[in-house]
Amino acid sequence: MKHSTILLLIGLIITIAAHSQEQPEATDFLICAEYDWNMQDSIWNDTLRFVRAVEDSAMRDEQLYERQNGIWEHTGGAQYLNTSGDADTTLFYSIGSSGSPELTGRILEVFENGRLVEYRRSTYSPTLNDWSDNDRVKWQYDGAGDILTEVTYGWNIVGGQNLFIPADSAFYFYDSQGQVDSIFTRFYTGVEWIYNGKEGFEYNSIGQRITYTKIAIDTAGNSIPGERQAYFYNTQGEVEQTDIQYYNPISTSYETNTRFKGEYISGTSLIEKHSFFLVSDTGEALLQFTEYDYQSDTLVESRGFFNQFGMNVIGTQRLTYSYPLPAAPVDTTDTLVDDTTGTVGLQSTTANVFLIYPNPAREYVVVTGGEGSKMLRFVLFNSMGQPVREERLSQRSTAQINLEGLPQGNYFYRVLMENGESKTGILQRQ
Numbered sequence: 001m002k003h004s005t006i007l008l009l010i011g012l013i014i015t016i017a018a019h020s021q022e023q024p025e026a027t028d029f030l031i032c033a034e035y036d037w038n039m040q041d042s043i044w045n046d047t048l049r050f051v052r053a054v055e056d057s058a059m060r061d062e063q064l065y066e067r068q069n070g071i072w073e074h075t076g077g078a079q080y081l082n083t084s085g086d087a088d089t090t091l092f093y094s095i096g097s098s099g100s101p102e103l104t105g106r107i108l109e110v111f112e113n114g115r116l117v118e119y120r121r122s123t124y125s126p127t128l129n130d131w132s133d134n135d136r137v138k139w140q141y142d143g144a145g146d147i148l149t150e151v152t153y154g155w156n157i158v159g160g161q162n163l164f165i166p167a168d169s170a171f172y173f174y175d176s177q178g179q180v181d182s183i184f185t186r187f188y189t190g191v192e193w194i195y196n197g198k199e200g201f202e203y204n205s206i207g208q209r210i211t212y213t214k215i216a217i218d219t220a221g222n223s224i225p226g227e228r229q230a231y232f233y234n235t236q237g238e239v240e241q242t243d244i245q246y247y248n249p250i251s252t253s254y255e256t257n258t259r260f261k262g263e264y265i266s267g268t269s270l271i272e273k274h275s276f277f278l279v280s281d282t283g284e285a286l287l288q289f290t291e292y293d294y295q296s297d298t299l300v301e302s303r304g305f306f307n308q309f310g311m312n313v314i315g316t317q318r319l320t321y322s323y324p325l326p327a328a329p330v331d332t333t334d335t336l337v338d339d340t341t342g343t344v345g346l347q348s349t350t351a352n353v354f355l356i357y358p359n360p361a362r363e364y365v366v367v368t369g370g371e372g373s374k375m376l377r378f379v380l381f382n383s384m385g386q387p388v389r390e391e392r393l394s395q396r397s398t399a400q401i402n403l404e405g406l407p408q409g410n411y412f413y414r415v416l417m418e419n420g421e422s423k424t425g426i427l428q429r430q
Contacts, residue, residue: 032049032050032051032319032321032425032426033046033048033049033319033320034046034047034048034049034050034317034318034319034426034428035047035317035318035319035320036315036317036360037314037315037316037317037318039314044315044318046067047066047067048064048065048066048067048410048426048428049064049065049066049072050062050063050064050065050425050426051063051064051065051077061077061078061079061080062077062078062079062080062424063076063077064076064077064410064412064426066410073095074095075094075095076092076093076094076095076104077092077093077101078090078091078092078093078412078424079091079093086110086111086112087108087109087110087111088107088108088109088111088422089106089107089108089109090106090107090108090109090414090422091103091105091106092104092105092106092107092381092412102126103124103126104123104124104386105121105122105123105124105381105386105387106121106122106123106124106131107119107120107121107122107379107414108120108122109416109420109422111420114419114420115139115141115145115420116139116376116416116418116420117138117139117140117141118136118137118138118139119136119137119138119377119416120133120135120136120137121133121134121135121136121379121387122134123386133153133164134154134155134387135152135153135154135167135390136152136153136154136164137150137151137152137153137377138150138151138153139376144178146172146174146178147172147376147395147418148171148172149169149170149171149172150169150170150172150376150392151166151168151169151170152166152167152168152169152392153165153166153167154167156188156190157190158190159190165188165190166188167187167188168185168186168187168188169185169186169188169193170183170184170185170186170392170394171183171184171185172394172395175203177203177207179201179203179207179209180201180394180395181200181201182198182199182200182201183198183199183394184197184198185197185198185199194219195217195221196216196217197214197215197216197217198214198215198217198223199212199213199214199215199394200212200213200215201213208231208233208237209231209397210230210231211228211229211230211231212228212229212231212396213225213226213227213228213229214226214227214228225247225254226246226247227244227245227246228244228245228246228247228254229242229243229244229245229398229400230242230243230245230256231398234264236264236267236269238262238264238269239262239398240261240262240263240264241259241260241261241262242259242260242366242398243256243258243259243279244256244257244258244259244260244400245257256279257278257279257280258276258277258278258279259276259277259279259284260274260275260276260277260366261274261275261277262274262275263275265294268297270292270294270297271292271355272291272292273289273290273291273292274289274290274292274355274357274358274366275288275289276288276289276358286307287306287307288304288305288306288307288316288358289304289305289307290302290303290304290305290357290358290359291303291305298321299321300320300321301318301319301320301321302317302318302319303315303317303318304316304317304318304357304358304359304360316358316360316430317358317359317360317428319359354368354369354373354415354423355367355368356368356413356415356425356427359427359428360427360428360429360430361403361427361428361429361430362403362429362430363402363403363404364400364401364402364403365400365401365403365427366398366399366400366401367393367398367399367400367401367415368397368398369396369397369398369415369417369423373397373417373418373419374395374396374397374417374418375393375395375396375397375399375415375416375417375418376392376393376394376395376416376417376418377390377391377392377393377415377416378390378391378393378399378401378413378414378415378416379413379414379415379416380401380406380411380412380413380414380427381411381412381413381414382409382411382412388406388411389401389402389403389406393415395418403429406429407429408429408430409428409429410426410427410428410429411426411427411428411429412424412425412426412427413425413426413427
């Protein structure tokens with residue numbers, strides 16, 4: 001189905017100019033191909049295509065195609081519409097039984113002076129022909145542009161009425177160098193605010209973050225240590241190891257149980273390999289790893305592997321990218337060829353800018369914003385555009401997201417960055 005047809009069927013027209021640091025070319029068109037590992041034949045099978053068509057600087061459409069019974073079918077997607085520099089709208093849709101796009105969800109992002117000040121997520125009801133808010137987040141900043149408060153809204157029963165009111169909030173505090181020192185969190189009962197947690201940060205002498213610690217606060221006001229992340233850097237200033245630690249009340253110390261390691265191409269900031277280990281008293285046990293290939297500092301392929309019981313390494317996911325992009329939009333049904341060896345196009349990106357791994361994922365996924373980038377919020381949507389997992393990232397550059405309890409399948413993720421940008425893509429849950 002051509003992009004112009006989708007626009008007509010969705011029937012939403014907004015006159016706009018893009019809110020983006022870097023404007024896409026009017027003729028940009030890209031395809032990301034995802035390959036799954038066939039254990040029986042030990043080969044990669046092309047199973048999913050994520051297609052993005054850019055008509056102009058004010059609109060972008062992303063379409064999801066899945067191979068079903070050997071045939072490519074358009075199953076859903078997302079459309080981005082930008083207003084006059086101070087708001088972005090994202091529409092999610094699925095393909096109904098009639099073959100036409102049907103709206104399922106919407107995200108509105110509002111900006112002031114280039115800073116994200118409000119995020120609103122809504123669900124569309126075809127019966128009521130109207131939108132219903134699911135949640136809302138608002139931010140306030142100081143004169144230097146640093147976040148002071150973050151308030152999340154949600155539906156709650158108050159006085160017998162279902163009201164859309166504040167649900168939880170966070171207060172940010174900074175050290176003398178302007179770095180986040182601590183974040184205090186609280187939740188609203190419908191009557192009063194109650195503090196329930198604290199997030200603490202430590203830095204070394206050159207300003208690199210070395211620890212991030214979560215602390216719960218019980219009803220008596222007692223602090224209960226939780227997860228801690230410890231970061232280790234190489235000589236280029238890149239994080240080459242992250243230890244995930246949990247507090248042991250018996251030994252009254254933090255103990256590492258999982259570890260991430262990054263290997264970089266010599267003399268560059270390009271990630272060559274990411275590995276995930278289980279850590280015990282006997283040492284490290286490699287569980288998963290992802291390899292990245294580049295051409296002229298441009299990512300062209302990534303391959304994920306799972307170390308099954310330490311005896312059998314099997315593939316989990318392969319993504320391929322090629323350049324340059326076609327000179328003009330093309331019919332995606334002709335582009336989606338059955339190809340298990342060639343590469344297909346994806347807009348130029350480098351791994352040191354943004355990464356989400358492992359992908360496919362099982363119990364967790366790690367999100368890395370890149371050097372100098374800070375993330376505000378992670379949202380994961382199912383194929384119907386419904387949010388199934390959200391987490392406040394508190395201006396972190398790296399975060400681990402728990403995926404336990406989610407069904408297997410393909411999800412659409414969206415990461416809100418501090419500079420107002422959004423990172424999007426597909427995450428597979430195994």
